[in-house]
Every structure is written in structure tokens, then in C-alpha cells.
Amino acid sequence: MKNIGSKLIAWIDERYDLTPVRNLLEHKKVPVHKHSIWYYMGGVTLFLFMIQLFTGILLLLYYRPGEDSAYESVRFIVTNVKFGWLIRNVHSWSANLLVLFAFIHMFSVFFSKAYEKPRELTWVTGFIILIFTLAFGFSGYLLPWNELAFFATKVGTDIVGVIPIIGEPLKVFLRGGEDVTGATLSRFFGIHVAVLPAIFTFFLALHLLFIQRQGMHEPEHFKNLPEEKKKYIPFFPDFALKDLLLWVVVFNVLIFLALYFPWELGNKADAFTPAPAGIRPEWYFMFMFQSLKLLPAHIIFIEGELLGILFFGVAGFVWMLIPYIKIKNKPNWKIQPLALIGIIIVSFIVVMTVLGYLL
Amino acid sequence: MQIDRRKFLNILLGIGGIGGVLAIIYPVLSFLNPPKSAEPKVNSVKAGLNNDFPANSSKIIKFGRQPVILIKTEDNQLKALSASCTHLDCIVQYRQDTKQIWCACHNGTYDLNGRNISGPPPKPLEEYEVKVVKDEIVITKAG
Structure with a gap:
């Protein structure tokens, strides 16, 4: 077996010269320090994305978009198709975990200042990926065509409409008409299974390429250590195996959630029934909605909603450009201004999310 | 002004290129913009028999493509209002306990005349006229 493997590699090597790959595998190393755990968060997010891709393709084999078929086909998947319930639950749970780990990954990068020169573009592409992840979540939420999804989409797209000038055309574009109808479902389906995967994969490839080119970021306290005190482990196989171990753990958690906390399908959407009580967006949009x-x-003269949306839009844009914003350190402050900003943002998100579920 | 051959060709190519790109972008953008489907002209709809409709209850009526909420108050008055919340377009419901119109999405409330009384709704609900003709409830657009 080993002989065949090495022969195959030699065959490829002779034709395509694998030196760069070999160099990367042999020389890439990962710093070891008290915050090393955060190096694994991006990998977990990537793993969950691969699960999304896989289960998404499986669901695609049975899902039928359309006002009269979407809900019925999802019900068919979870009741008639063998293990259909499992695949759908894994897809839903993995989507939620993916968003969670993407947020954890982002904030860990923020607090360790890993976005600083020369990794500005890794941050920017990462932020773009996050936005597309949220778009994946929003568009995928509608696909089962149930009541909750229907009204969440109605509200979500109506909010877009309050933006001056471009709001209204954008709303019509997203909805495929004036109202949320079967046309909206067709659009969201196309966006979810074709448009987003294409754009997402492109930015993900860039993101990963940047990381491979530049190697792991070393935090300040590690960089200041004398050379002999810096500890590293090889990326391959040490770090990769640890990564794999964590993936297995996450996979088990995912399967546990999918088995014991099945995702409800709810009632079929009906444009002529009142919105049910307790309607709310998915948890990762909760802080904005709240x-x-x-x-x-x-x-004053401006609609509250509009001001709120403009605020989140501008805040998101500034957040994306964080690597280019210089904030001076204050030597006599206990917590540095930048860390303080991060703490305020995280607390705001957490408090608003909790309030959203309590109120 | 002296234009050499290369510059002239570059300009020509540039204009042609931009034209070509526009010729692709314009149809694509137009394609993305959904065609307006003809709004069925509805002036009135029948909403069932008055006798079958109990007091202190409501139902949602299709008025063309618009949802309309028809309410029979405790003292047997009929009210018809647009059922689309003026805040973010959710469909409102009649609360039998509070005798108000309520939107579950963001907790907006209206009184039985459609006036927004609490929560985020910025405007009142549009009113429709209700008549009873030979016990048949008929809803017509006001004005």
C-alpha cells in the first residue's frame, strides 16, 4: 500500500513539482502559548462549512422549491426519506454552530490583534465570509416555507425597504415582487444553493490562501519572548491531528444535538393568517432586531428603524476596516482602548440577545 | 490634435468594450427586476354570512391580494381593516381578551378603529367599509 502511495506521489512530483507543498507541510509551525486554543476556532468553522456543503447537497436531491411543494418536500424528507430527519437536523444544527464558531473565531482574532499588518486582508476576507454566512442563514431559513420563516422573511426584507433610495428596489429584487410569495422562495433558493456557494467559496479560498502564505500569527507576549523560550509544534502532523481530534469532538456534539433536539418544521406558511405569537428571528439576528x-x-425627524439600520451598516463597515484604523495604546490604562471597544461590542450583542429572548 | 494609429484603436476598443459590457449588464439587471403582475382590480368582496360570524371574533379575508381583518365586536359591530401591520408588514390579529388588534412580530397594538396605540407601528391601519346585504357581509374599499 505504502509503496503504491509513494509511487503515486513520485509520479505527480515528477510532472508537477510538489516542492512548494512539501515545504509548507515540513516548515509550517504553530506557536504554543496560553492562548493557543483560539487557533482551532477557524478550523472548526471550516469543518462545519464542509458539513453544510455535504448535507446541503443531500437535501437538494429531495427538496422542491415552490409555494405548493417546498413545505411538503421538507416534510417528505423528515418523515419518508430514510434518515432524512437526521440529515435535515444536522444541516440546521450545523448552520447554527457554524455561525457561533465564526463569531468566536472573529472575536478571538480581534482580541489577539491577529488582524494587524500584514494580515489585514485575511481579516477583511474573513468579515466578508461572515456576512455571506449570515446571508446563507437568512436565505436558508425561508426554504422550508413555514410560518416562522415566512414572517421572519417578511420583516427582514421589509427592513431593507426603509433604506433611502435603494431600499425599495432592493426589497422588490429580494422578494421577486412586492410581497413575500412563491417568487421570493424561488429567489432565495437560487441564492442559497448557487449564488452564495460560488461567492463564498471564492472568498474562503482567498482567506485560506492568505493564512497559508503568512503562517500563524504570534501574539505580542509570545513575540517578546527570547528565541530559546518560544515553543512551536509542527503544523503537520501535530497541529493537524489535534485539529482533527477537535473536529471529531464537535461532530459528536453536532450529532447529539441533531438526535435529541430535532428541528421543528412548524406550520405551513399562509399569507392570510395572523403572525403567530412568539415570532422571532434566528438567534444571531436577535441583537439587531432587539x-x-x-x-x-x-x-427627531428620522424614522427610528432607518437610524438603527444605518447605524448597524456603518458599524459593520468600520468593523471590517479595523486593521486600517490606528487606535493609540494608553500605557496607564488597565484595559487598552481597543480591548475596551471589543468588550463593549460583545456585551452589547450578548445583552441584546438575552433581552430579545426575555422580553 | 494629433492622434496616432495605436491611440485611435485603443479609444475605439475602449468605447466598444464599455458598450459591450453595458450590453451585458443592462439585460441582466432588467432580468433580475421581477415583472409587475397585473393587480386584480378588486372593489368589494363577500365575507360570508353575518349570522354565522360570532361576536367578539375575527377572520382574515382575501381582498385581492391584500389581507383584510374583519372583526365583529362584542356589541355586534362589524369592522374591516387592512391586516398588514404598518410597521413591518406582518399580519395582525384580533385579541379577544384585550379587545384590541395586536401584531405578534413586534408587539404593536391598534384599537378597533385601526389607530396605532402602542408599540412600533407608525401609522393607523387602513379602514374598509362593511355592509350587510341580505345577511351577506360585503367589504368595500373606502373612498
């Missing part, structure tokens, strides 16, 4: 809910209808 903030919009707390704003008064009018602030």
Missing part, C-alpha cells in the same frame, strides 16, 4: 425594537418610532 435594538431596532427598542428604538422609538421617530428620532
Whole structure:
């Protein structure tokens, strides 16, 4: 077996010269320090994305978009197709874990300042990937065509409509018409299974390429150590195997969740029934929705909603450009200004999310 | 102004190129914009028999493509209002306990005349006229 393997590699090597790959595998190393655990978060996110891809393709074999078929086909998947319930539950749970780990990954990068020169573009591409991940979540939420999804989409797309000038055309574009109908479902389906995967894969490839080119970021306290005190482990096989171990752990958690906390299908969407009580967006949009809910209808002359959306838009844009913003350190402050900003943002998100579920 | 051959060809190519790109972008953008489907012109709809409709209850009626909420109050008055919440377009419901119209999405409330009384809704609900003709409830667009 080993002989065949090495022969195959030699065959490829002779034709395509595998020196760069070999160099990468042999020389890439990962710093070991007290915050090393955060190096694994991006890998877990990637793993969950691969699960999404795999289960998504499986679901695609039975799912039929359309007002009269979407809900029925998902019900068919979870009741008639062998292990259909499992595949759908894994897809839903993995989507949620994926968003969670993407957020953890982002904030760990933020607090360790790993986005600083020369890794600015890794941060920017990472942020773009996050936005597309949220778009994946939003578009995928509608596909089962149930009540919750229907009203969440109605609200979500209506909010887009309040943006001046481009809002209304954008809303019509997203909905495929004035209202949320079967046309919206067709669009969201196309966006979810074709448009987003294409764009997402491109930015993901860039993101990973940047990381491979530059290697692992070393935090300040590690960089300041004398050379002989810096500990490293080889990326291959040590780090890769540890990565794999964590993937197995996450996979088990995922299967546990999918088995014991099945995702409900709910009632079929009906444009002529009142919105059911307890309607809410998915948890990762909750902090934004809750903030919009707390704003008064009018602030001075501007609609509260509009001001809220503009605020989140600008805040997101500034967040993406963080690597290019210089914030001076204050030597006599206990917590540095940048860390303080991060803490305020995280607390805001957590408090608003909790409030959203309590109120 | 002296233009040499190369510059002239470059300009020509540039204009042609931009034209070509526009000729691709314009149809694609137009394709993405959904065609307006003809709105069925509805002036009135029948909403069932008055006798079958109990007091202190409501139902959602299709008025063309618009949802309309028809309410019979405790003292047997009929009210018809647009059922689309003026906040973010969710469909409202009649609460039998509070005798108000309520939107579950963001907790907005309206009184039985459609006036927004609490929560985020910025405007009142549009009113429709209700008539009873030979016990048949008929909803018509006001004005």
C-alpha cells in the first residue's frame, strides 16, 4: 500500500513539482502559548462549512422549491426519506454552530490583534465570509416555507425597504415582487444553493490562501519572548491531528444535538393568517432586531428603524476596516482602548440577545 | 490634435468594450427586476354570512391580494381593516381578551378603529367599509 502511495506521489512530483507543498507541510509551525486554543476556532468553522456543503447537497436531491411543494418536500424528507430527519437536523444544527464558531473565531482574532499588518486582508476576507454566512442563514431559513420563516422573511426584507433610495428596489429584487410569495422562495433558493456557494467559496479560498502564505500569527507576549523560550509544534502532523481530534469532538456534539433536539418544521406558511405569537428571528439576528425594537418610532425627524439600520451598516463597515484604523495604546490604562471597544461590542450583542429572548 | 494609429484603436476598443459590457449588464439587471403582475382590480368582496360570524371574533379575508381583518365586536359591530401591520408588514390579529388588534412580530397594538396605540407601528391601519346585504357581509374599499 505504502509503496503504491509513494509511487503515486513520485509520479505527480515528477510532472508537477510538489516542492512548494512539501515545504509548507515540513516548515509550517504553530506557536504554543496560553492562548493557543483560539487557533482551532477557524478550523472548526471550516469543518462545519464542509458539513453544510455535504448535507446541503443531500437535501437538494429531495427538496422542491415552490409555494405548493417546498413545505411538503421538507416534510417528505423528515418523515419518508430514510434518515432524512437526521440529515435535515444536522444541516440546521450545523448552520447554527457554524455561525457561533465564526463569531468566536472573529472575536478571538480581534482580541489577539491577529488582524494587524500584514494580515489585514485575511481579516477583511474573513468579515466578508461572515456576512455571506449570515446571508446563507437568512436565505436558508425561508426554504422550508413555514410560518416562522415566512414572517421572519417578511420583516427582514421589509427592513431593507426603509433604506433611502435603494431600499425599495432592493426589497422588490429580494422578494421577486412586492410581497413575500412563491417568487421570493424561488429567489432565495437560487441564492442559497448557487449564488452564495460560488461567492463564498471564492472568498474562503482567498482567506485560506492568505493564512497559508503568512503562517500563524504570534501574539505580542509570545513575540517578546527570547528565541530559546518560544515553543512551536509542527503544523503537520501535530497541529493537524489535534485539529482533527477537535473536529471529531464537535461532530459528536453536532450529532447529539441533531438526535435529541430535532428541528421543528412548524406550520405551513399562509399569507392570510395572523403572525403567530412568539415570532422571532434566528438567534444571531436577535441583537439587531432587539435594538431596532427598542428604538422609538421617530428620532427627531428620522424614522427610528432607518437610524438603527444605518447605524448597524456603518458599524459593520468600520468593523471590517479595523486593521486600517490606528487606535493609540494608553500605557496607564488597565484595559487598552481597543480591548475596551471589543468588550463593549460583545456585551452589547450578548445583552441584546438575552433581552430579545426575555422580553 | 494629433492622434496616432495605436491611440485611435485603443479609444475605439475602449468605447466598444464599455458598450459591450453595458450590453451585458443592462439585460441582466432588467432580468433580475421581477415583472409587475397585473393587480386584480378588486372593489368589494363577500365575507360570508353575518349570522354565522360570532361576536367578539375575527377572520382574515382575501381582498385581492391584500389581507383584510374583519372583526365583529362584542356589541355586534362589524369592522374591516387592512391586516398588514404598518410597521413591518406582518399580519395582525384580533385579541379577544384585550379587545384590541395586536401584531405578534413586534408587539404593536391598534384599537378597533385601526389607530396605532402602542408599540412600533407608525401609522393607523387602513379602514374598509362593511355592509350587510341580505345577511351577506360585503367589504368595500373606502373612498
